[in-house]
Amino acid sequence: MKPARFAYFQPDSVDEAVACLRENGGEARVLAGGQSLLVLMNRRQIRPTALVDLKRVRGLDYLVRDGEGLRIGALTRHIDIENADDPQIRTAFGVLPESARLIGHLPIRTRGTFGGSIAYADPRAEWCLLAVLLDAEVVVVSEDGSRTVPAKDFFTGAHQSAARWDEIVAEVRFPHPAPNAALVEFGIQQGDLPVVAASAAVDLDARGRIASARIALGGVADRPVRANGAEKAAVGSVPDGRLLDHLAQLASKELDPPADPRTDGHDRKELATVLVARALRASIARGATAGTGATPRTGATPGTSATAGTGRQADHQKAEDR
Numbered sequence: 001m002k003p004a005r006f007a008y009f010q011p012d013s014v015d016e017a018v019a020c021l022r023e024n025g026g027e028a029r030v031l032a033g034g035q036s037l038l039v040l041m042n043r044r045q046i047r048p049t050a051l052v053d054l055k056r057v058r059g060l061d062y063l064v065r066d067g068e069g070l071r072i073g074a075l076t077r078h079i080d081i082e083n084a085d086d087p088q089i090r091t092a093f094g095v096l097p098e099s100a101r102l103i104g105h106l107p108i109r110t111r112g113t114f115g116g117s118i119a120y121a122d123p124r125a126e127w128c129l130l131a132v133l134l135d136a137e138v139v140v141v142s143e144d145g146s147r148t149v150p151a152k153d154f155f156t157g158a159h160q161s162a163a164r165w166d167e168i169v170a171e172v173r174f175p176h177p178a179p180n181a182a183l184v185e186f187g188i189q190q191g192d193l194p195v196v197a198a199s200a201a202v203d204l205d206a207r208g209r210i211a212s213a214r215i216a217l218g219g220v221a222d223r224p225v226r227a228n229g230a231e232k233a234a235v236g237s238v239p240d241g242r243l244l245d246h247l248a249q250l251a252s253k254e255l256d257p258p259a260d261p262r263t264d265g266h267d268r269k270e271l272a273t274v275l276v277a278r279a280l281r282a283s284i285a286r287g288a289t290a291g292t293g294a295t296p297r298t299g300a301t302p303g304t305s306a307t308a309g310t311g312r313q314a315d316h317q318k319a320e321d322r
Protein backbone atom coordinates (compact mmCIF):
# COMPACT_ATOMS: atom_id res chain seq x y z
CA MET A 1 0.00 0.00 0.00
CA LYS A 2 1.12 3.60 -0.56
CA PRO A 3 0.85 6.41 1.98
CA ALA A 4 -2.01 8.90 1.86
CA ARG A 5 -1.19 12.29 0.29
CA PHE A 6 0.93 14.69 2.32
CA ALA A 7 2.81 17.95 1.87
CA TYR A 8 6.60 17.61 1.93
CA PHE A 9 9.16 20.09 3.32
CA GLN A 10 12.96 19.95 3.37
CA PRO A 11 14.18 22.67 5.75
CA ASP A 12 17.91 23.52 5.85
CA SER A 13 18.18 24.32 9.55
CA VAL A 14 16.70 23.47 12.93
CA ASP A 15 15.09 26.92 13.04
CA GLU A 16 13.38 26.34 9.69
CA ALA A 17 12.34 22.84 10.73
CA VAL A 18 10.60 23.96 13.93
CA ALA A 19 8.97 26.90 12.13
CA CYS A 20 7.67 24.48 9.52
CA LEU A 21 6.27 22.15 12.21
CA ARG A 22 4.46 25.03 13.88
CA GLU A 23 3.04 26.34 10.57
CA ASN A 24 1.65 22.93 9.67
CA GLY A 25 -0.04 22.25 12.99
CA GLY A 26 -0.28 19.05 14.98
CA GLU A 27 -0.87 16.75 11.98
CA ALA A 28 2.67 17.26 10.59
CA ARG A 29 5.45 14.75 11.39
CA VAL A 30 9.22 14.96 11.45
CA LEU A 31 10.91 12.55 9.03
CA ALA A 32 14.39 11.37 10.07
CA GLY A 33 15.57 7.93 8.88
CA GLY A 34 12.02 6.89 7.97
CA GLN A 35 12.58 3.35 9.28
CA SER A 36 9.56 3.46 11.57
CA LEU A 37 7.52 6.37 10.21
CA LEU A 38 7.36 5.27 6.57
CA VAL A 39 6.30 1.75 7.55
CA LEU A 40 3.33 3.18 9.49
CA MET A 41 2.46 5.56 6.63
CA ASN A 42 2.67 2.84 3.98
CA ARG A 43 0.27 0.74 6.03
CA ARG A 44 -1.90 3.87 6.50
CA GLN A 45 -1.77 3.37 10.26
CA ILE A 46 -1.00 7.08 10.41
CA ARG A 47 -1.79 9.80 7.85
CA PRO A 48 0.23 12.93 8.54
CA THR A 49 -0.80 15.90 6.43
CA ALA A 50 2.82 17.08 6.11
CA LEU A 51 6.33 15.66 6.50
CA VAL A 52 9.20 17.82 7.68
CA ASP A 53 12.26 15.95 6.40
CA LEU A 54 15.43 16.64 8.44
CA LYS A 55 17.74 15.26 5.74
CA ARG A 56 19.22 18.66 4.81
CA VAL A 57 19.50 19.98 8.35
CA ARG A 58 23.17 20.44 9.23
CA GLY A 59 24.76 20.15 12.65
CA LEU A 60 22.66 17.40 14.27
CA ASP A 61 24.90 14.52 13.27
CA TYR A 62 27.63 14.04 15.90
CA LEU A 63 28.91 11.88 18.69
CA VAL A 64 31.19 14.00 20.86
CA ARG A 65 32.77 13.77 24.28
CA ASP A 66 31.73 16.56 26.64
CA GLY A 67 33.92 16.54 29.74
CA GLU A 68 33.43 13.06 31.12
CA GLY A 69 30.07 12.73 29.35
CA LEU A 70 28.88 12.21 25.80
CA ARG A 71 26.51 14.12 23.50
CA ILE A 72 24.78 12.49 20.56
CA GLY A 73 23.08 14.58 17.87
CA ALA A 74 19.60 13.45 16.85
CA LEU A 75 20.54 12.73 13.23
CA THR A 76 23.44 10.43 14.14
CA ARG A 77 22.76 7.08 12.45
CA HIS A 78 22.79 3.81 14.39
CA ILE A 79 25.69 2.68 12.18
CA ASP A 80 27.81 5.71 13.16
CA ILE A 81 27.46 4.73 16.81
CA GLU A 82 28.27 1.11 15.97
CA ASN A 83 31.43 2.28 14.16
CA ALA A 84 32.50 4.95 16.67
CA ASP A 85 36.29 4.74 16.74
CA ASP A 86 37.20 7.24 19.47
CA PRO A 87 38.99 5.00 22.02
CA GLN A 88 37.73 7.10 24.92
CA ILE A 89 34.13 6.70 23.80
CA ARG A 90 34.74 2.97 23.35
CA THR A 91 36.08 2.76 26.90
CA ALA A 92 33.62 5.02 28.69
CA PHE A 93 30.52 4.18 26.65
CA GLY A 94 31.34 0.80 25.08
CA VAL A 95 27.77 -0.35 25.64
CA LEU A 96 26.57 2.08 22.93
CA PRO A 97 28.51 0.69 19.93
CA GLU A 98 27.87 -2.86 21.16
CA SER A 99 24.14 -2.28 21.45
CA ALA A 100 23.95 -0.55 18.05
CA ARG A 101 24.84 -3.91 16.50
CA LEU A 102 21.65 -5.37 17.95
CA ILE A 103 19.37 -2.93 16.11
CA GLY A 104 17.49 -4.39 13.14
CA HIS A 105 19.46 -5.19 10.00
CA LEU A 106 22.34 -3.30 8.40
CA PRO A 107 20.06 -1.21 6.09
CA ILE A 108 17.99 -0.13 9.12
CA ARG A 109 21.12 0.80 11.05
CA THR A 110 22.43 2.68 8.02
CA ARG A 111 19.30 4.85 7.72
CA GLY A 112 17.72 4.94 11.19
CA THR A 113 18.76 7.73 13.54
CA PHE A 114 19.46 7.92 17.24
CA GLY A 115 17.03 10.83 17.71
CA GLY A 116 14.36 9.06 15.66
CA SER A 117 14.53 6.08 17.97
CA ILE A 118 14.32 8.28 21.08
CA ALA A 119 11.41 10.29 19.60
CA TYR A 120 9.58 7.14 18.56
CA ALA A 121 9.78 5.93 22.20
CA ASP A 122 9.37 2.22 21.54
CA PRO A 123 9.44 0.54 24.98
CA ARG A 124 11.72 -2.20 23.59
CA ALA A 125 14.24 0.04 21.80
CA GLU A 126 17.87 -0.22 22.86
CA TRP A 127 18.54 3.54 22.80
CA CYS A 128 15.50 4.34 24.96
CA LEU A 129 16.57 1.66 27.46
CA LEU A 130 20.15 2.92 27.69
CA ALA A 131 18.98 6.53 27.99
CA VAL A 132 16.98 5.53 31.07
CA LEU A 133 19.75 3.31 32.50
CA LEU A 134 22.44 5.96 32.12
CA ASP A 135 20.37 8.93 33.37
CA ALA A 136 20.56 10.66 30.00
CA GLU A 137 18.90 13.98 29.20
CA VAL A 138 16.94 14.68 26.04
CA VAL A 139 17.24 18.14 24.50
CA VAL A 140 14.15 19.23 22.54
CA VAL A 141 13.85 22.39 20.48
CA SER A 142 10.87 24.44 19.29
CA GLU A 143 10.31 27.99 18.06
CA ASP A 144 10.12 28.95 21.75
CA GLY A 145 13.68 27.75 22.45
CA SER A 146 15.15 24.55 23.88
CA ARG A 147 14.50 22.56 27.03
CA THR A 148 16.09 19.51 28.61
CA VAL A 149 14.05 16.56 29.84
CA PRO A 150 15.55 13.73 31.93
CA ALA A 151 15.11 10.43 30.05
CA LYS A 152 13.21 8.99 33.03
CA ASP A 153 10.50 11.62 32.42
CA PHE A 154 10.79 11.76 28.63
CA PHE A 155 9.16 8.38 27.90
CA THR A 156 5.54 8.69 28.96
CA GLY A 157 4.00 5.61 27.31
CA ALA A 158 4.31 3.28 24.33
CA HIS A 159 5.34 5.58 21.45
CA GLN A 160 4.58 8.58 23.62
CA SER A 161 7.01 11.11 24.94
CA ALA A 162 7.25 14.46 26.66
CA ALA A 163 8.15 16.10 23.32
CA ARG A 164 5.34 18.34 22.05
CA TRP A 165 4.10 18.19 18.46
CA ASP A 166 5.98 21.39 17.61
CA GLU A 167 9.30 20.23 19.09
CA ILE A 168 12.12 18.21 17.60
CA VAL A 169 14.53 16.04 19.51
CA ALA A 170 17.90 17.70 18.90
CA GLU A 171 20.37 15.91 21.17
CA VAL A 172 20.75 13.33 23.92
CA ARG A 173 23.31 13.89 26.68
CA PHE A 174 24.90 11.14 28.72
CA PRO A 175 26.36 13.03 31.69
CA HIS A 176 28.55 10.32 33.25
CA PRO A 177 30.82 7.62 31.84
CA ALA A 178 29.51 4.07 32.14
CA PRO A 179 32.48 1.80 31.41
CA ASN A 180 30.81 -1.20 33.10
CA ALA A 181 27.37 -0.89 31.48
CA ALA A 182 26.05 -3.95 29.65
CA LEU A 183 22.90 -4.77 27.70
CA VAL A 184 21.49 -8.20 26.91
CA GLU A 185 18.27 -9.05 25.15
CA PHE A 186 16.07 -11.81 23.82
CA GLY A 187 14.34 -11.61 20.45
CA ILE A 188 12.25 -14.14 18.57
CA GLN A 189 13.50 -13.31 15.10
CA GLN A 190 16.81 -11.89 13.98
CA GLY A 191 16.41 -8.25 12.91
CA ASP A 192 13.27 -7.64 14.98
CA LEU A 193 13.01 -5.52 18.08
CA PRO A 194 13.71 -7.59 21.21
CA VAL A 195 10.90 -9.08 23.27
CA VAL A 196 12.69 -8.16 26.49
CA ALA A 197 15.99 -6.33 27.04
CA ALA A 198 17.88 -5.77 30.28
CA SER A 199 20.78 -3.49 31.04
CA ALA A 200 22.92 -2.95 34.10
CA ALA A 201 25.77 -0.76 35.27
CA VAL A 202 27.41 -1.94 38.49
CA ASP A 203 30.28 -0.23 40.29
CA LEU A 204 32.19 -1.86 43.12
CA ASP A 205 34.04 -0.15 45.94
CA ALA A 206 37.64 -0.83 46.94
CA ARG A 207 36.52 -3.78 49.12
CA GLY A 208 34.71 -5.41 46.21
CA ARG A 209 31.23 -4.58 47.47
CA ILE A 210 28.58 -3.00 45.27
CA ALA A 211 28.88 0.80 45.55
CA SER A 212 26.08 1.49 43.09
CA ALA A 213 23.91 -0.52 40.72
CA ARG A 214 21.67 0.67 37.95
CA ILE A 215 19.29 -1.80 36.34
CA ALA A 216 16.83 -1.01 33.54
CA LEU A 217 14.44 -3.15 31.51
CA GLY A 218 12.74 -2.77 28.15
CA GLY A 219 9.75 -4.66 26.75
CA VAL A 220 8.13 -5.20 30.15
CA ALA A 221 5.98 -2.06 30.42
CA ASP A 222 4.80 0.78 28.22
CA ARG A 223 8.20 2.47 28.62
CA PRO A 224 11.70 1.47 29.75
CA VAL A 225 11.78 1.08 33.54
CA ARG A 226 14.40 1.10 36.28
CA ALA A 227 14.35 -1.66 38.90
CA ASN A 228 14.64 0.72 41.86
CA GLY A 229 14.09 -1.87 44.59
CA ALA A 230 16.78 -4.21 43.26
CA GLU A 231 19.17 -1.28 42.75
CA LYS A 232 18.79 -0.25 46.40
CA ALA A 233 19.07 -3.81 47.68
CA ALA A 234 22.34 -4.30 45.80
CA VAL A 235 24.31 -1.56 47.53
CA GLY A 236 26.86 -2.77 50.08
CA SER A 237 26.62 -6.45 49.12
CA VAL A 238 29.29 -8.76 47.79
CA PRO A 239 28.28 -9.58 44.19
CA ASP A 240 28.37 -13.37 44.27
CA GLY A 241 26.23 -15.55 42.04
CA ARG A 242 23.51 -16.02 44.65
CA LEU A 243 23.15 -12.28 45.22
CA LEU A 244 22.91 -11.54 41.48
CA ASP A 245 20.16 -14.16 41.08
CA HIS A 246 18.36 -12.68 44.09
CA LEU A 247 18.59 -9.16 42.62
CA ALA A 248 17.24 -10.45 39.30
CA GLN A 249 14.27 -12.01 41.12
CA LEU A 250 13.66 -8.73 42.95
CA ALA A 251 13.81 -6.75 39.70
CA SER A 252 11.33 -9.06 38.05
CA LYS A 253 8.99 -9.01 41.07
CA GLU A 254 8.53 -5.26 40.51
CA LEU A 255 7.17 -5.89 36.99
CA ASP A 256 3.69 -6.51 35.67
CA PRO A 257 4.21 -6.81 31.90
CA PRO A 258 1.04 -6.60 29.80
CA ALA A 259 0.36 -9.46 27.36
CA ASP A 260 1.20 -8.77 23.72
CA PRO A 261 0.22 -10.74 20.60
CA ARG A 262 3.30 -12.99 20.81
CA THR A 263 4.02 -13.47 24.50
CA ASP A 264 2.07 -13.33 27.72
CA GLY A 265 3.14 -11.20 30.66
CA HIS A 266 4.35 -14.20 32.65
CA ASP A 267 6.81 -15.25 29.92
CA ARG A 268 8.27 -11.79 29.84
CA LYS A 269 8.63 -11.70 33.61
CA GLU A 270 10.62 -14.93 33.45
CA LEU A 271 12.73 -13.60 30.60
CA ALA A 272 13.36 -10.47 32.64
CA THR A 273 14.69 -12.55 35.55
CA VAL A 274 17.14 -14.40 33.33
CA LEU A 275 18.24 -11.30 31.44
CA VAL A 276 18.75 -9.10 34.52
CA ALA A 277 20.99 -11.78 36.06
CA ARG A 278 22.97 -11.91 32.80
CA ALA A 279 23.21 -8.14 32.51
CA LEU A 280 24.50 -7.89 36.10
CA ARG A 281 27.08 -10.62 35.49
CA ALA A 282 28.13 -9.01 32.21
CA SER A 283 28.53 -5.61 33.86
CA ILE A 284 30.66 -7.08 36.66
CA ALA A 285 32.75 -9.07 34.20
CA ARG A 286 33.28 -5.96 32.13
CA GLY A 287 34.51 -4.04 35.18
CA ALA A 288 36.90 -6.85 36.03
CA THR A 289 38.30 -6.87 32.50
CA ALA A 290 38.61 -3.10 32.30
CA GLY A 291 39.97 -2.75 35.84
CA THR A 292 37.27 -0.19 36.65
CA GLY A 293 36.43 -1.57 40.03
CA ALA A 294 33.90 -4.28 39.28
CA THR A 295 35.82 -7.36 40.35
CA PRO A 296 33.63 -10.39 41.03
CA ARG A 297 34.11 -12.15 44.38
CA THR A 298 34.11 -15.88 44.92
CA GLY A 299 30.97 -17.50 43.66
CA ALA A 300 30.21 -14.98 40.92
CA THR A 301 29.80 -16.52 37.51
CA PRO A 302 30.15 -13.62 35.15
CA GLY A 303 29.16 -13.86 31.51
CA THR A 304 31.85 -13.91 28.87
CA SER A 305 31.17 -10.48 27.41
CA ALA A 306 28.98 -7.48 27.94
CA THR A 307 26.42 -8.60 25.39
CA ALA A 308 26.97 -12.32 25.82
CA GLY A 309 24.44 -15.00 26.18
CA THR A 310 21.33 -14.12 24.19
CA GLY A 311 20.14 -16.01 21.19
CA ARG A 312 19.63 -12.66 19.56
CA GLN A 313 23.25 -11.59 19.85
CA ALA A 314 24.46 -14.95 18.62
CA ASP A 315 22.13 -14.73 15.62
CA HIS A 316 23.39 -11.27 14.74
CA GLN A 317 26.97 -12.43 14.84
CA LYS A 318 26.21 -15.47 12.74
CA ALA A 319 24.31 -13.49 10.16
CA GLU A 320 26.96 -10.82 9.82
CA ASP A 321 29.89 -13.22 9.76
CA ARG A 322 28.51 -14.87 6.63
Ligand SMILES: Cc1cc2nc3c(=O)[nH]c(=O)nc-3n(C[C@H](O)[C@H](O)[C@H](O)COP(=O)(O)OP(=O)(O)OC[C@H]3O[C@@H](n4cnc5c(N)ncnc54)[C@H](O)[C@@H]3O)c2cc1C
Pocket residue numbers: 029030031032033034035036037038039074102103104105108111112113114115116117119120124125126127163167168169170191192193194
Ligand atom coordinates in the same frame (compact mmCIF):
# COMPACT_ATOMS: atom_id res chain seq x y z
C1 LIG B 1 12.47 -4.43 10.51
C2 LIG B 1 12.82 -3.41 11.55
C3 LIG B 1 13.58 -3.80 12.64
C4 LIG B 1 13.91 -2.88 13.64
N1 LIG B 1 14.63 -3.31 14.71
C5 LIG B 1 14.90 -2.44 15.69
C6 LIG B 1 15.63 -2.85 16.84
O1 LIG B 1 16.04 -3.99 16.98
N2 LIG B 1 15.83 -1.92 17.82
C7 LIG B 1 15.40 -0.61 17.68
O2 LIG B 1 15.60 0.19 18.60
N3 LIG B 1 14.75 -0.19 16.60
C8 LIG B 1 14.49 -1.06 15.61
N4 LIG B 1 13.81 -0.63 14.51
C9 LIG B 1 13.42 0.81 14.42
C10 LIG B 1 14.58 1.61 13.84
O3 LIG B 1 15.66 1.63 14.76
C11 LIG B 1 14.23 3.08 13.54
O4 LIG B 1 15.34 3.58 12.90
C12 LIG B 1 13.93 4.01 14.70
O5 LIG B 1 12.95 3.53 15.55
C13 LIG B 1 13.39 5.35 14.20
O6 LIG B 1 14.42 6.08 13.68
P1 LIG B 1 14.24 6.84 12.31
O7 LIG B 1 15.38 7.79 12.21
O8 LIG B 1 14.10 5.87 11.21
O9 LIG B 1 12.91 7.68 12.56
P2 LIG B 1 11.61 7.90 11.64
O10 LIG B 1 11.07 6.59 11.22
O11 LIG B 1 11.92 8.90 10.59
O12 LIG B 1 10.66 8.56 12.73
C14 LIG B 1 10.11 7.81 13.79
C15 LIG B 1 9.19 8.71 14.63
O13 LIG B 1 9.96 9.66 15.35
C16 LIG B 1 9.67 11.00 14.91
N5 LIG B 1 10.97 11.67 14.81
C17 LIG B 1 12.06 11.22 14.16
N6 LIG B 1 13.10 12.01 14.40
C18 LIG B 1 12.66 12.98 15.21
C19 LIG B 1 13.28 14.10 15.83
N7 LIG B 1 14.58 14.36 15.68
N8 LIG B 1 12.53 14.89 16.61
C20 LIG B 1 11.20 14.64 16.79
N9 LIG B 1 10.56 13.59 16.25
C21 LIG B 1 11.29 12.77 15.47
C22 LIG B 1 8.93 10.86 13.60
O14 LIG B 1 8.03 11.93 13.37
C23 LIG B 1 8.21 9.55 13.80
O15 LIG B 1 7.05 9.74 14.58
C24 LIG B 1 13.48 -1.53 13.50
C25 LIG B 1 12.76 -1.12 12.37
C26 LIG B 1 12.43 -2.05 11.41
C27 LIG B 1 11.64 -1.59 10.21
